[in-house]
Amino acid sequence: MRRDGQIAQLLREAGESVPYTSIDTFHEWWNRRLENAHVSVRKVPFSELDSWGFDPDTGNLQHSSGRFFSVEGLQVRGGASPWSQPVINQSEIGVLGILVKEINGVLHCLMQAKMEPGNVNMLQLSPTVQATRSNYTKVHRGTSTRYLEYFVGPQRGQVLVDVLQSEQGAWFWCKRNRNIVVLVTEDVPLHEDYHWLSLEQVRSLARTDNLINMDARTVLSCMPFALPEEAEAVDSDPFRRALVRSYHYRGEGPESRPLHTVGDILSWFIEAKSGCDWSARLVPLKNVTGWRHTQDEITDDQHFRIIGVEVESVTREVQQWSQPLLQPYGQGRALFLARPINGILHLLVQAHEEPGLLDQVEMAPTVHLLPGADESVTLDPFVRDALASDSVTVHYDQVLSEEGGRFHQALTRYQIMEVGDDVPTDVPPNYCWMTVRQLFDLLRHGHYLNIEARSLIACLHSLH
């Protein structure tokens, strides 16, 4: 069994070795996948959805098998005023798995070209396995999920990462998926929809709009494999030097330290949870107020609408199906402010309440705006001032997609901006400066970092 130290060693050797495939070869493969993908996605009235219907008692939109997911109501009580909204309820735990292997002395990931009906661009680069339990137990009688045997059942490799992580707390009810990375040494048969890429190649592809899908990003964020500390010494760029330090320093060192201890951070987080004066619960969809329900959509005309689509595809397990999707109005925004403190890059993390989160609060990016949110109202004055600082340097700015299997063209603008000493280390109570290493330690456990924060961690990996 390899230990984490040996994995790091693998990566340390990466500089001396070469990836299995060039990025040009990847793009050739990718373009062939696009050419071969024949997909049509058509909006249809709810009545034309096959096997989906509204329950006469609850008004919930659900599948006749009782599996997959349902659209129900979410009600928030307490707080300023009670409110309700539709929400996607998918209680089963899916698998988001990346198979990794040492090739030419370099850690490689087996990535998939995967079609999802909600994608703006049909195909995106996905984990080796991205499957709900209903998928892989074959409720809809499709072809079996490729490579699933590496993640489920008798162990065929070494588990490097294994953690339940949340998904959008604004749109899902207590959704969580198993983020899992398995290292194999055996030969793996390669299907044409899959491609081996070095970890660094995958990370660098996060700098392309709408390419690395949400499910891949969350798994990548949980892979705490860092560049060697020696990289710090040779890098002439101060941002990258502070970034590499941020991956390593745990604060035990005598000189420069993270601003806060892990104990301080955990206590800050519990304090934020304890301050919640509201609670949320599932209610029948028919009890949701303030949303229009027509034959084509359920909408509040501001945040999102529930629609139905009919899909025809030759690249997915099942060739033809229909399903509901959640379509947000407009684009979301997720932004981490980053600042070197004691020579170590710190990210400004926000304790963020979301009604559908399992435990109400998770750690979110500095700015976390949902589509339809009014930036001028929602943005904290401290953050607005920091964003207007002269010292801002934009290091990352891409538009990436949220889960295309449940959301219709849900896009988020992801940004990482560096600020200088003019932005203070003292911050409002719902914010806290943390190093990347501290976030990695939390990522071993579920329900600390929300999906948008994890996406941004995956983006941060592309900045080395």
Place this chain on the structure above:
Amino acid sequence: MRRDGQIAQLLREAGESVPYTSIDTFHEWWNRRLENAHVSVRKVPFSELDSWGFDPDTGNLQHSSGRFFSVEGLQVRGGASPWSQPVINQSEIGVLGILVKEINGVLHCLMQAKMEPGNVNMLQLSPTVQATRSNYTKVHRGTSTRYLEYFVGPQRGQVLVDVLQSEQGAWFWCKRNRNIVVLVTEDVPLHEDYHWLSLEQVRSLARTDNLINMDARTVLSCMPFALPEEAEAVDSDPFRRALVRSYHYRGEGPESRPLHTVGDILSWFIEAKSGCDWSARLVPLKNVTGWRHTQDEITDDQHFRIIGVEVESVTREVQQWSQPLLQPYGQGRALFLARPINGILHLLVQAHEEPGLLDQVEMAPTVHLLPGADESVTLDPFVRDALASDSVTVHYDQVLSEEGGRFHQALTRYQIMEVGDDVPTDVPPNYCWMTVRQLFDLLRHGHYLNIEARSLIACLHSLH
């Protein structure tokens, strides 16, 4: 700010110093508290509960303020067959806080003699603060909560422990409380219902039936302050030697190691969660089937009943009130099997599904039987064989109380039994051998160890 290392140092010095008070003085104080406590608890029909009533729409039993807690329905879907039961829903996060202070070079805890209406013996030894949010924001206009200012609001000491931990998943809906320990250096005014005891004195009192209450036990379990490793060398008892090692060894050492790595343990836990094919939700109490609802009780005649009580007391914040309580039929049982492996004591932990847990599964004792459960059906054959082994030594066997503020005379028999090499290290998939140190590392985070497992960890502390 003191670091964990300094706290350990404090305890290391304990052998050379003396506690502030003798255990005889404690018992004198305790007997005076008992003499001064005038309490009557009387069962009443639901209609006689002041400010409590059944909601006409949902049938839920709730307080007119909408605060405190309510008795609602819990429905489980999927799995072998759907079923439902009443459940206590208390969404707000309460504070279970112990104030600690160095006195005569020894760490002391400020403990409270607290009356709860469901206690079999009126008073039990409780944390410094044990208060729901409704309590301390004074919804019921009682006297203010003593010592609350050390745990809420501007910091007045150093936070040593701060974590949200779950409570009974069979009886509560997603209940969690803030377990918090604050170290102060200042003088603390002492009220007659409170007493300073050294940590070791408190731990040793866990060997008395129904004395340390559940809320104190959970906080004590989260205090990872261990005996010095040197104790190992001088102890002639092999069990205690293996126990002390279990508090320290993290597995980095070259020679003897824990059986599993932390990564293995986390992956085992996620595997257990992923196997859940059921989901639970709140439903109106009137939708619960199979339970009789009379004017005095709601019951299935097997597991528990919901009753109403009227309380008169002079030792609590409010002198007179009435409330519902959950009364189990019979006594529960929680037992850890312990076995030295590689010279380190390991506990056999069970991944245990409970319908009211926030994330369905937590780590439970080897044996976790609810009142009303049929031992001959519920007990795993592997465990039954191990309990019948000739090598069994009973190290702990006491009856302790569950939360007397919500449960009426709920008792659990807590046991710790050592077994030998004849009980194998290979165990059924829902069990895993872990060291105490590994459990401590998980206890920094919520929702890993269930309340019964944490109670037993507090009991284990008494075995040094």
